[in-house]
Amino acid sequence: MSNPYSRIFREPGAKGFSAAAFFGRLPFAMAPIGIVAMLSQTLGAYWLAGAVAATYALTNAFLAPQISRLVDRFGQPRVAAPATVLSVVAFVLLMLSASQRWPSWTLFAAAAGAATMPSLSALVRARWVELFRDRPELNTAFAFESAADELIYIAGASLSVGLAASLFPEAGVLVSTLFLAMGSAAFLLQRKTEPRVRPRDANGPKGSAIRLPAVQVITLALVFVGMVFATAEVSAIAITKELGQPGAASFVIGVYAVGSFVVGLVLGALHLKVPLQRQLLVAVSVLAVTTLPLLVAGSSVALLAAAVFLSGVAISPTFITAFGLVERLVPESMLTEGVTWVMTGIGIGMALGAFATGWVVDHFGTQNGFWISVIAVAATVTTVALGQRTLSAERVSVSVNGIAAAAE
Secondary structure (H helix, E strand, O other): OOOHHHHHOOOOOHHHHHHHHHHHOOHHHHHHHHHHHHHHHHOOOHHHHHHHHHHHHHHHHHHHHHHHHHHHHHOHHHHHHHHHHHHHHHHHHHHHHHHOOOOHHHHHHHHHHHOOOOOHHHHHHHHHHHHHOOOOHHHHHHHHHHHHHHHHHHHHHHHHHHHHHHOOOOHHHHHHHHHHHHHHHHHHOOHHHOOOOOOOOOOOOOOOHHHOHHHHHHHHHHHHHHHHHHHHHHHHHHHHHHOOOOOHHHHHHHHHHHHHHHHHHHHHOOOOOOOHHHHHHHHHHHHHHHHHHHHHOOOOHHHHHHHHHHHOOOHHHHHHHHHHHHHHHOOHHHHHHHHHHHHHHHHHHHHHHHHHHHHHHHHHOOHHHHHHHHHHHHHHHHHHHHOHHHHOOOOEEEOOOOOEEEOO
């Protein structure tokens, strides 16, 4: 049996744009924690560090879909290149503001400017769609990118904190900015694999992709999945600290991502015949079942790691099928924005989950933080189950002669 991953990388240009995108999106994991590490060391104020990082994250959650909407209209280089330049300049100003002790408002202004960073996760998936639209290899490509996202979140945060602690406070943000500049440039300069701009159908959907019912269902579902993801991280840190082994938190979080990573790669090698909306419902149902052992897993690091590994196995399958549905249901002229809304939903969910779990841990104890996961995953299953009819609909796109036609 041939390796399906070697098949997708035999396409001309695939290795180049995928490798560039991997490095170019490391800042998504490195920048938020790098800002906290930098400002907490240089200014000694954790509240200020957290507030600036939150400003960056929330502003990016708002701007990224708008930037991707422009990408769909004008093309990747024309929009993503100036947005990246603005982001790089703002990150430089943020580092200068911290090191030179400029007024606090300059930190927030620079963080907001840095948030113009485009969603390379959406841009790279759009290129895979251009290569493998309506072909089974697309599922494999989405699986690979979901696995890459897992590696980015594992390596990025650890690298950023390690650089700031071992070298100098700005080191994490500096290296993140270099990855952003060089990775994005290498990605955008590869014009042969760039998706062509598709005009919107005059009789098709208007406005933003978030107005499409399918995008609303998938984004809401992944807000809840993001909460599950963040809850595992926050609870792992709290429980290992309570057990007197705070250093084990990184091991537990790594195990969580490994479970998702491995299952995601296996799923990408399969070409299942089950409709994608059913696959998504199965994935989130498995996630619901595997989350329950977390409620009784706080007595030892080994038990916690085993439960966390089990709970992570359905994360990548959920992401893979969700992106597959976006590709199938969203008009081609709105694809990048549609993917970005889903990515934004994950980020919003992680922020909400971290806040809610922290509050529960502070008020009700470390083990009870996992109840946020249970509640969130129940909401996920409900959302996907109620949205089955919406997710089974056909996509309407524009044919070559401009006449609206069903894609499937």
